[in-house]
């Protein structure tokens with residue numbers, strides 16, 4: 318595989334002016350106007366916006382153990398189609414990613430597939446059982462160099478275990494990513510607790526079940542002077558707690574999912590389980606509070622919580638269906654719809670919340686750099702013009718449980734460049750054998 322050279326002609330750098338970008342191997346070697354294209358593959362990027370390759374701090378890749386839902390290969394193909402060049406893979410696999418062996422396995426599968434840099438997230442507790450700490454230090458010092466730990470899908474509800482985990486990860490600048498859900502307050506819960514749940518006769522999921530855990534955890538993080546990340550904020554009250562904690566100087570970051578920025582609880586009225594998710598879709602006023610908090614920096618990042626499920630787990634009655642929705646392929650369009658089209662965000666802000674800040678929180682040095690000479694050739698080129706009904710032809714992962722099918726959304730990722738080679742070419746996913754061969758060439762240097 319020869320060195321890859323691209324000349325991207327006339328892309329807008331975030332919110333800025335149109336510029337040419339030259340990549341050679343894994344580096345951006347020149348930027349400016351009328352760059353020399355000798356030996357380079359030319360990409361006509363007139364009208365396109367160039368962003369640093371997107372980074373998702375919260376992806377469920379399902380491998381090992383649940384390959385009928387997704388694999389590292391298909392999940393990173395979904396990532397590439399969505400403009401992502403790195404994903405952090407959650408630990409709730411089978412076996413659980415709670416040892417150096419499992420995280421190194423996930424790392425290796427990602428390296429071989431070559432569609433994105435896969436950074437495994439380690440479990441906080443053994444088997445996600447909430448009883449004993451997992452081997453955090455062994456995972457941190459493994460080849461996977463784990464820095465983010467989470468029992469996501471479950472809450473680390475024991476305050477003493479949470480305290481110990483926060484203390485433990487300080488020695489290697491790790492972070493605990495908490496799925497904030499008080500288990501007793503959410504037993505049997507099916508959707509947001511309120512008027513709609515009462516009308517539909519579904520067990521409610523109160524906002525306080527999320528907010529009380531976040532309040533406890535920011536105080537624990539302050540007490541032991543450690544670093545906390547809060548997954549998928551979904552309520553206006555959670556925003557208020559994070560705002561208070563940041564004003565107090567507590568070392569906390571927070572994420573919001575695309576679906577919580579767009580969709581609200583009324584979707585449950587259809588009993589269409591594609592809208593069943595954890596945490597649940599909330600009230601319209603929560604959606605607006607989350608957008609405002611993302612715009613003012615109280616919420617640091619957007620993360621997808623991409624959660625693939627096979628059709629038999631979603632095409633059934635609401636009560637029996639699994640929680641979760643896929644999100645990698647649609648994330649950028651939903652952020653454009655909710656934040657850019659509304660005037661809350663520039664494209665530079667999009668680069669911040671979907672690339673720069675998540676890479677920083679996850680200690681991922683090879684990603685999340687503003688596009689500049691010397692920066693890694695990790696690039697997404699998006700066509701922000703035009704709208705289309707989101708359909709299954711936009712989905713590249715193995716599962717199709719997207720809540721956006723049939724919804725009109727703006728924008729489309731046209732090119733994704735990872736480690737200097739293309740994974741998406743003119744909106745089309747590059748074949749797995751070609752991508753894998755490129756990745757191998759990069760590994761060999």
Ligand SMILES: [Zn+2]
Nearest residue numbers: 469470496548
């Ligand atoms: Zn979660």
